[in-house]
Amino acid sequence: MSHVAQILSAPKAASDRPSVDRLWHPRPLLCAVCTSRTRGFGWFDPNRPRAHRNRRWFCSMGCQAAFTLKARKGLSMVDFTKEETQALPAVMRALGPEMERIGWDRPLAQLTQNDMHRLIVITVEAFRVKMAEIALEDEIPF
Numbered sequence: 233m234s235h236v237a238q239i240l241s242a243p244k245a246a247s248d249r250p251s252v253d254r255l256w257h258p259r260p261l262l263c264a265v266c267t268s269r270t271r272g273f274g275w276f277d278p279n280r281p282r283a284h285r286n287r288r289w290f291c292s293m294g295c296q297a298a299f300t301l302k303a304r305k306g307l308s309m310v311d312f313t314k315e316e317t318q319a320l321p322a323v324m325r326a327l328g329p330e331m332e333r334i335g336w337d338r339p340l341a342q343l344t345q346n347d348m349h350r351l352i353v354i355t356v357e358a359f360r361v362k363m364a365e366i367a368l369e370d371e372i373p374f
Contacts, residue, residue, distance in 0.1 A: 264288040265295035266360050275299055294367060319362035326358035327351065 261270050270289035273296040277285055290296040302313070312320075334347055343351070 261289050263291040263295050265290060265299050266363055267356065268360065275303070277303070298367060315363065315366045318366055319359050322362035323355055323358045326354050330354055 262268065263270055264275075268291045271291050273290040273293060275288045275290070275296060280286075288299060290299065330350060334343065334351075340348070
């Protein structure tokens with residue numbers, strides 16, 4: 233039996249990456265699916281070299297699973313998907329009453345900060361709610 237302490241050597245940088253990998257996700261990013269705050273669920277393409285991997289972050293396992301399913305099928309998250317296109321009428325229905333209150337003839341540049349904030353919140357929330365409803369209708373891929 234040896235009582236000599238084992239000292240581990242310092243980790244060396246791998247030849248295919250210039251620096252050490254991040255161990256945790258960047259907090260200010262938004263979910264790649266529903267645009268809410270990320271909460272530690274991530275994804276990257278393991279088939280690409282480390283220097284060229286696109287990392288995506290998500291708010292939940294449901295969003296992560298939806299993105300992974302689309303990535304397996306080779307679909308892009310940049311273009312509107314079938315589900316996102318289905319969600320657009322719900323956004324328009326939610327915006328209608330607010331635009332009636334503001335006035336349809338009023339240019340966006342003349343809106344107050346509060347009016348613009350309300351429009352953005354209504355739009356994003358209506359889109360997220362409809363996307364969540366559509367996601368509940370689909371079968372989760374695992």
